[in-house]
Amino acid sequence: METVLSINNLTKHFGRIKAVNNMTLEVKRGMVFGMLGPNGSGKTTTLGMLMGVVNKTSGSFSWFGELPKDEIRKKIGAVLEHPIFYPYLTGQQNLELNAMIKESTPANIPKVLEIVELSDRKDDKYKTYSLGMKQRLAIASALLNDPIVLILDEPTNGLDPMGIAEIRKLIKKIAEDGKTIILASHLLDEVQKVCSHFAVLKKGNMVYTGPVEDVGKGGLVIEVGPIDNQLHSALKNFHGIVSMKDENNHFLVTLQEGIKSQDLNKYLFEQGIAASHLIARKKTLEQQFLEILSEAPTS
Amino acid sequence: MLGVLVVISITNEYSYRTLRQNVIDGVSRLDFLISKITTNLGLSIVSALFIFVIGLVTGLIYTPELDWKYVFQSMPFVPAYGLQIFTYLSFALMLGVIIQRSGLTILLLLFASTIELIIKLNLPDSLEVIKPYFPMDAIDNLVPNPFLKYVFQEIQDYVSLASVAIALVWMFLFNFFSYRRLKAADI
Numbered sequence: 378m379e380t381v382l383s384i385n386n387l388t389k390h391f392g393r394i395k396a397v398n399n400m401t402l403e404v405k406r407g408m409v410f411g412m413l414g415p416n417g418s419g420k421t422t423t424l425g426m427l428m429g430v431v432n433k434t435s436g437s438f439s440w441f442g443e444l445p446k447d448e449i450r451k452k453i454g455a456v457l458e459h460p461i462f463y464p465y466l467t468g469q470q471n472l473e474l475n476a477m478i479k480e481s482t483p484a485n486i487p488k489v490l491e492i493v494e495l496s497d498r499k500d501d502k503y504k505t506y507s508l509g510m511k512q513r514l515a516i517a518s519a520l521l522n523d524p525i526v527l528i529l530d531e532p533t534n535g536l537d538p539m540g541i542a543e544i545r546k547l548i549k550k551i552a553e554d555g556k557t558i559i560l561a562s563h564l565l566d567e568v569q570k571v572c573s574h575f576a577v578l579k580k581g582n583m584v585y586t587g588p589v590e591d592v593g594k595g596g597l598v599i600e601v602g603p604i605d606n607q608l609h610s611a612l613k614n615f616h617g618i619v620s621m622k623d624e625n626n627h628f629l630v631t632l633q634e635g636i637k638s639q640d641l642n643k644y645l646f647e648q649g650i651a652a653s654h655l656i657a658r659k660k661t662l663e664q665q666f667l668e669i670l671s672e673a674p675t676s
Numbered sequence: 677m678l679g680v681l682v683v684i685s686i687t688n689e690y691s692y693r694t695l696r697q698n699v700i701d702g703v704s705r706l707d708f709l710i711s712k713i714t715t716n717l718g719l720s721i722v723s724a725l726f727i728f729v730i731g732l733v734t735g736l737i738y739t740p741e742l743d744w745k746y747v748f749q750s751m752p753f754v755p756a757y758g759l760q761i762f763t764y765l766s767f768a769l770m771l772g773v774i775i776q777r778s779g780l781t782i783l784l785l786l787f788a789s790t791i792e793l794i795i796k797l798n799l800p801d802s803l804e805v806i807k808p809y810f811p812m813d814a815i816d817n818l819v820p821n822p823f824l825k826y827v828f829q830e831i832q833d834y835v836s837l838a839s840v841a842i843a844l845v846w847m848f849l850f851n852f853f854s855y856r857r858l859k860a861a862d863i
Contacts, residue, residue: 425862428699428700429699429700430696430699430700430862430863431862431863432860432861432862447702447703447704447707448702449702450699450700450701450702451701451702453702455700455701457696457700461692461693461694461696461697462694462697463692463694464692475701478698478701478702478703479701479702518701
């Protein structure tokens with residue numbers, strides 16, 4: 378697969394704060410790449426460096442195999458942090474201006490306005506827009522030049538649930554067109570739903586990177602209850618068990634890979650125990666994320 | 677007045693963060709600065725033309741004798757005035773790029789001459805010679821204030837090449853510093 382973006386030991390210091398530390402990353406064509414991390418973990422700084430607004434301290438990166446040039450950014454659609462437009466111009470005028478900068482045809486404007494459903498407000502001044510509309514206008518502007526890569530930083534920030542669902546649908550649709558999307562977010566649910574790959578940042582360090590499908594691999598976690606001694610000793614003797622701990626009114630049992638909840642149930646039944654409570658917990662990206670963050674060394 | 681306009685036009689780009697978005701969209705920092713400098717140049721040319729037309733009209737009204745040779749007599753003052761405005765606007769642009777806050781920049785711009793005067797008054801005698809090279813002075817010297825004409829009945833009625841050279845150097849430096857600053861900044 379063709380490499381769209383490759384980052385090599387990219388570093389940014391603000392004074393003595395290491396905002397981004399030795400990041401190395403590769404994004405291939407067609408990926409929907411999620412960048413996760415708590416607030417202040419360096420997501421926006423990284424994207425800022427990629428888009429030429431933040432000067433890097435050291436390291437390098439390349440778009441489409443070429444060293445960064447101003448021209449290249451015209452092929453990328455990006456929304457960093459909150460949407461930025463000239464407040465005293467209308468949505469339409471702002472988009473016309475952006476089309477001029479990106480050297481794309483103004484004929485795309487009605488199309489992108491239609492996509493983000495802003496057509497009926499296009500002649501109102503930008504400063505009269507609600508936050509959600511500003512957010513949608515920003516996405517419209519990013520789509521203007523039919524970009525190969527789309528960079529979105531917290532695209533659903535401040536939107537209502539309907540707006541979030543719409544944007545999610547929009548991202549999926551754009552991804553199906555074969556576009557590469559880089560999505561920074563701390564909404565894990567969002568990343569799990571739309572991304573194909575993800576990376577986790579912590580205090581400027583990249584602590585994990587891999588495909589989203591891998592989430593949930595590893596042993597199954599099962600709640601078994603109620604707590605009593607008989608169950609406790611039976612579980613202890615089960616061959617497929619990795620660890621066990623008490624939680625509220627049940628045991629939390631982690632099983633070896635390949636062992637299913639039925640196996641455990643069957644075993645308990647053979648031991649003459651009928652568990653009243655037996656639930657397999659699905660491992661979500663959120664749990665994985667928290668695990669990764671707590672495992673990562675704090676530097 | 678024009679200086680304030682330029683300051684607002686540049687500091688607004690910072691406070692609304694549109695400069696940031698424009699760079700993200702693919703404008704290079706140099707392109708951005710060139711667009712601002714071109715605007716300055718346009719404003720200067722318009723001002724110079726304006727002065728030229730006013731000169732023509734007032735000349736036409738008050739002249740005792742109408743002759744083409746008088747019409748273009750002090751012509752070099754018009755481009756010199758244009759250069760004066762452009763250098764001043766370059767200075768305003770540089771302040772805006774460095775300070776990025778409109779209020780503070782406008783204050784500093786208005787008091788620049790005063791600040792320069794204070795520095796000059798406190799200068800040791802040995803450095804007396806560099807006085808005409810101070811930026812505000814250099815700009816003013818291009819077209820000296822004709823007020824003295826009425827006091828001493830005499831005035832410098834030509835544009836001195838030395839003052840043009842000094843102003844050109846400052847003009848270049850102002851725009852160069854703007855570029856350096858913009859290039860290095862995280863926006």
